[in-house]
Amino acid sequence: MTNSNNDLSSKKSDATDISEPWDKDNQAWWDWYVTLAVNKVKDDKIINADPLPDIEIPSDDQVILELNELYNLTEDQINFFQKNGFIKLKKVFSPGAVLKLRTELIDLLRQEFKVDPDKGAHERFLSLEMIWPDNPLLRAYVLSPRLGQISADLLKVPAVRLYHDNVLAKQAGCGRTPWHYDDHHFPLDTNDVVTAWVPAQPTPIEMGPLSFAYPLSVHELVNAVTFEKTGTGYDRGVSEVFSKNNVNVNETAFELGEVSFHHNLNFHTASRNRTNRSRVALANTYYRDGARVINAPTMVSGDWQKFMPNVKPGEIAASPLNPICWPVKNK
């Protein structure tokens, strides 16, 4: 597939001109991005999340072995993804592997932001990215043959590369993630792009699980909604069109070990986190080997050069930080 979009900059006014590249870091990008979401007055109380299960945590070696094992998808699951642009798969990771991931992610967030992401209602959307190059444990989760193979099978492509890892922590009380599709964000000239969203705890509805509009083609309904770089107009516009057209939205809890995969044309959102625990997720994006960077990345592409150092617009997207995650090279 060739890329249908990335043309958000075609209609220009002060509020809608996004042609300038993003000149801050990714945390600044998320701080800006969540301001684009409509949020109701926060009159609903923060509730206590259930305690995390008390289970044995595997060793690093056990996790690496687990993540090397493949996950067989059925034809029906691949067809579901191709039609709807997302799929939620149970038991992609063992409960122990997920809780080990959570401990590691919370430690990383604590070091970076000097706050305990699970203490107090900081109401911020914290993010970290490109952790895997310097962290062998995270590398096992991010470059995992299991996630790579599922991604390649869902996209029906022979090989996938990593675009980036993204640690996302929606703290207690933090509001909605605005409606969007990732084609706006990834400056790639292909639609063979998928994000594995790995929640690092059981994620009930009250915590704001990632939610998906379907089928995939509903993105066409909102082509005419113009992106605005301030205010909540775009989020509101998409929401109104979806309501008017009775678009289906899958907003369901994630059990421990369940992972969702969404296509870059799938519209998704997430509700406010109404629990006292940070909703931590690891979101890894994979794309078809051979894809190029588009000619004109925009501010919505964020700090993309960090993910593909020395790759210029128009060039093949294959820096050393974009390894092939599937198929696995024989050593």
Ligand SMILES: O=C(O)CCC(=O)C(=O)O
């Ligand atoms: O975690 C969220 O709320 C948003 C994540 C997202 O949009 C993505 O991973 O594509």
